[in-house]
Amino acid sequence: MTIALASVLEIHPQVAVRPEAFGALAYHYGNRRLIFLKHPDVVTVVQALHDHPDVQSTLSACGVTQDRWPSFIAALTSLKTSEVVREREITG
């Protein structure tokens, strides 16, 4: 399933993210998969998802310029498939 700018996401609660020189390593304790986040900006965005209402506002807040949005949408789609991020339930 493709992520949209309006998607509401968060890091999967069973995932730990460890920064590395190339970006970060993410480990999913549930499916035991190790996933590579290959750019520091993707790491910043993934870690900020929870603090913003949706993907678009997260990208803006992280200073990602519009011309790069499509590549971030692609990256987040792939990270959703590997369950590094998931849909966040809107509460309250």
Add this chain to the structure above:
Amino acid sequence: MSAKSLVEEMKRGLDAPICLTWELTYACNLQCVHCLSSSGQRDDRELSTDEAKKVLDDLRDLQVFYINIGGGEPMVRRDFFELLEYSVGNGIGVKFSTNGAFIDEEKAQRLAAMDYLDIQISLDGVDAATNDAVRGEGSHAMAIRAMDNLKAANFGQFKISVVVTRHNVSQLDEFKALADFYGAQLRITRLRPAGRGADTWHELHPTNAQQREIYDWLLKHGENVLTGDSFFHLNAFGEALPGLNMCGAGRVVCLIDPIGDVYACPFVIHDEFKAGNVRDKGGFAKVWKQSDLFLSLREPQSAGACASCGAFDACQGGCMAAKFFTGLPLDGPDPECVGGDADEALSVIARGSAPKPGMDHSKPITLTRKKLPVSASH
């Protein structure tokens, strides 16, 4: 970032290992002829429970996601479950390797109740004759009983771990069927000439024709079979096998041995590849981040005699440990180079002249003991 440049990044080393093996004890109820750590008897210098917990604290601070626990037979340690629970409680997942001797019904249920735990049962033959020739009499039945108990306790997907030798290559399909029967995952790894394996490698390692068989089998089944990326030397046959195609020693991989010594990988227990000890000031973190050995392994390595070979990009010259313990230069071909480029060099290395494994905790030969009416070995 392409896969290739990611591998280049990994070669420069990670802030913490992603594949850390920790052998908890040199004590073992078995005496496998290919044991990487020449295990058998406990070492008086082994880490205490408190020291082991301090290592786990360090690993938690480094954000190590999971560890591979082995031995010896790790379940021999009286504090085995205490350390397991401490590790998982600190967010460090555990996969442990065992011969299964101590997984009775009660232990199987206890293990099944824990989260973030994987178990690897070692088995080197689908039948007792093939397995026991390598792992010792009764060890096949021991492993099967453990697997039955895990299945009955609904542990879920454990692993069956096979070291591939020339005697079990023909059983790969049967191993897969056995794993499927138990709802387990099959893991096959390469036989290394390390520990007692240094003495038996020449007789046990797969023939050239069998190497091709392993490669073809992995191409067909690779996605569903774990290998610890240990067969990357076979990539020289053509299409790359799944996994990271590189030697991770000291870069993404390391070993902590039972007395706290840190080595570049589980297959090189030798002073030349010892980076430090977890009891040193600064603990494991300092050894990982600052030891001269690990820093040098993270420098670009020379392709040496392999530089002119068209397959070097595919196989990376193979396994450092395999070269070292067969007496080959580290910047040349792997002893199992599929192009046969190591054959000539190997043929002129006198048996016994290759470096000897660093430590030996083998038990005294049991045959001698059996002949004695009263054991005088205590």
